[in-house]
Amino acid sequence: MKVKVLSRSAEEATRQRSNDIHKVQRNLDPSLHPFEKAREYTRALNATKVERMFAKPFVGALSGHVDGVYCMAKHPKKLDWLVSGGGDGDLRLWSLSEQKSIWSTVGHKAMVTGVSSFLEGERFLSCSNDRTVKIWDPSTYESESESTIAPIATYTGKNAFSGISHHRSDNIFATSGSTIDIWDHDRAEPVQTLNWGVDTINTVKFNQTETNIIASTGSDRTIILYDLRTSQPVTKLILAMRTNAIAWNPMEAFNFVAANEDHNVYSFDMRKMDKSQNILKDHVSAVMSVDYSPTGEEIVTGGYDRTVRLFNARQGRSRDIYHTNRMQRVFSVLYTMDNKYVLSGSDDGNVRLWKARASEKMGPRDYRERAHLEYSEKLKEKFASVPEIRRINRHRNVPKSIKTATQRKSIMINSRKVKEENVRKHTKPENRKERIPERMKAVVGVKK
């Protein structure tokens, strides 16, 4: 009779020396791992709870501005670099790692309406209601001798400027005001002036990938795209309400988002402007500023409702809301170039630094920790729609004013919907209007 019996030796299954790592023999046979799904669910639930427990997004407030902060600019290549412009003409350069102002000057006689960085060194541009645009170079001055700071160049326009944007690589920049002016660094007068029947233009933004395209928003509820190669406007889009800010997608050159006065952010494809690609809802007041993450996957918005919201660019509802007791209306937001932090500049004169993912642990992580976090992330994704996990994941403590406003808004929207349906129901079929898709409702018209 042939006989074989299991006989393991401890030497084979255990480590030989105490310095060795323990031997871990695996057998992936599912029958040896019962309750797989239930255990995974438990892990997902725990991971979700832990994530909410560690959600402490506020990193610090950069104080220094006396008036509100109405514009900010990041540098395309420097992580530590941030410039902000205040309501009293104050300009400040910040070191984000030290969380302090390293250079400042009162650069304008009126409110600074726009700042813009460009690739060349530490230089940046600022524009103001005092009808000037100035180029500054913080690196040439000592921070103490504030009184002697003078701009490298000053350009004077006919009217107040409302926004500024620099070309990605060339020495040209665009300003908005009563018209859009294209300036060369070396010329005192604008080299081009663009207008399509708009009185006041709020903002102007150069596309940083398709570098000849400019987007601008007008106070007559329009968004106009221009092409510098032909010096002609490309498209004019009229929305139901005014657009406050625009951000180009850094990865998909043809996509941009528009922060609208009607509490929503609309994303558009510049080739098909007759309907928006996505609507980001959740703010309860006008959205004042918007910025894309450098990956193009995330969007940060700042609102008149004194909150900062973070969106997944492809989803319709915000994934997080940031607020503090002292933060007032948020007029400018930025996503840092390392995709890890967001910045908000608000009425109360502070620039605030937040984590982009509220519960993320900063600093180096070893392999096992990283593997564990990736595993829990995947589990959370797998069970995201289970009611218990969804409830914990979505829950946020928000200020009372936001909560009541949200409730009021949802009641209003619902009653409007009910009314619309009732009207439809009591209209003769031949007179019934076609239903307008949600994504087309805000679009009044497109001109080419």
Added chain:
Amino acid sequence: MVEKKKDPVLAIVPKYARGDSNKAMEGVNKLQDRKLKGTIKRREKQFKEAAYKAASSEILLTEEGGFLEPEGIEKTYQLSQRALHKEVDVSTAHKMFSLDLKFGPYSIDYTRNGRHLLIGGRKGHVAAFDWQAGNLACELQLKETVRDVKWLHNETMFAVAQKKYVYIYDKTGTEIHCLRNHIEVTKLDFLPYHFLLTSIGNTGYLKYQDTSTGKLVAEHRTKLGKCDVMAQNPATAIMHLGHGNGTVTLWSPNMPTPLVKMQCHRGPVTAVAIGHSGNYMATSGMDGQLKLWDLRSYKPVQEYYTPSPASSLSISQRGLLGVGFGSHVSVWKDPFRTKQVSPYMNHLQPASTVNDVKFVPFEDVLGFGHRNGMSSVVVPGSGEPNFDALEANPFQTKKQRQEMEVHALLDKIQPEMITLDVGMVGKMDQAPVQVLNKEKKEAWEAAHPVEATELKYRARGKNSSSRRHLRKKAKNVIDQKKVELLERIENDKKERAKRRAGNPDEPATALDRFSGKKRKL
């Protein structure tokens, strides 16, 4: 022509597949939503890849299962332990042993990694030891009846069903808990992934006690009297009870009634065992029958008989069925799928009665407690050759044990999740909208109870217009109108009192008690 070689891994992929990929992909191509379509397709591809990779990792499993291969006219069931002793290596020969103890009959239990053994004699003798190394952890003489013993989640703690209550001891033999809720328990079991200690006894109550929080999770009245047959389904954590009327009932902590009731035998059920995969169940009864059931259809698949009623059953990791009857233990190989004519192995414990049969996990060993002690015999091919060190590690160190304990507690499955269908969590609820809405409403109402508002008894008639008029008048001025008003109020009062008192000439009736004030007689 060279024939294309088929990938040998593909044959074992189905073992590792989670669900049917073809079924999941049904109708995906007809979907309108392109994003959803893409997501489903990508995910299915990932699942397929994962199953393939898991299957290809089988090459790393070095150990092969044991076997007995008869040559010529040899029969495996004729092979005695003594003959086998000569054939096997020294370390395996050490695993054949017999303990002669006076306090029997003995019930036994092995830890999940098969390393530690716990024995409990009816007359109060309890001992816990690492049976392979031969290290005794503790030995107790409790001086009262011990009906069953059970390891908890690892070898540091065990539960003992004693004369009246269930006690929990640590590995040094110190009593750490007395569970006074569990009275006259005959059988104990432990659900390791849920940290639930279950007990059944003379009172017929099935109780679930959470050993991590100490809470009594559920107690179910079986209404079927005294019970001493209990087994857990290792794949679903459903408890199976065998009763005196020949039924086997299936229980979860969430339902006060059995999930399933099966009429299995014509006499009392004597033993129940459930296979590792949770698909097969073996039952034996006083009618001498040994029946094998498919738990997916709840139908018998094979029927055997034992010369005397089987006292204990056990199914090994590789599907061998151990049957203890009288002084015999017989082992059946592959008894579920095909009807076997003869057992795989036989063993006789002379002048004794077998009480409790248990296969050892990850070993080719069968242990059994009997009237005169406990014995351990070698059954080649019973244990799973390749263990998973993160699930149950026979060679774990103290540190690994502690780490595993913490992880097991973190991953503890809530008792509410015990259902017949283990894949239920995360599945879409396909009930109609009305049912879902009703459930939602009920859940909301349960979470927001309406506070019982206290009824306010407002005194009526205190604020009539005439009274208000009187109040507003200056108090010290008496005029005609005021006098009239006071008179009218006084008259009204008298009238009301009269009305309430009723007519004194009429006799009192039973209905008078509802008329407000007591009637003056």
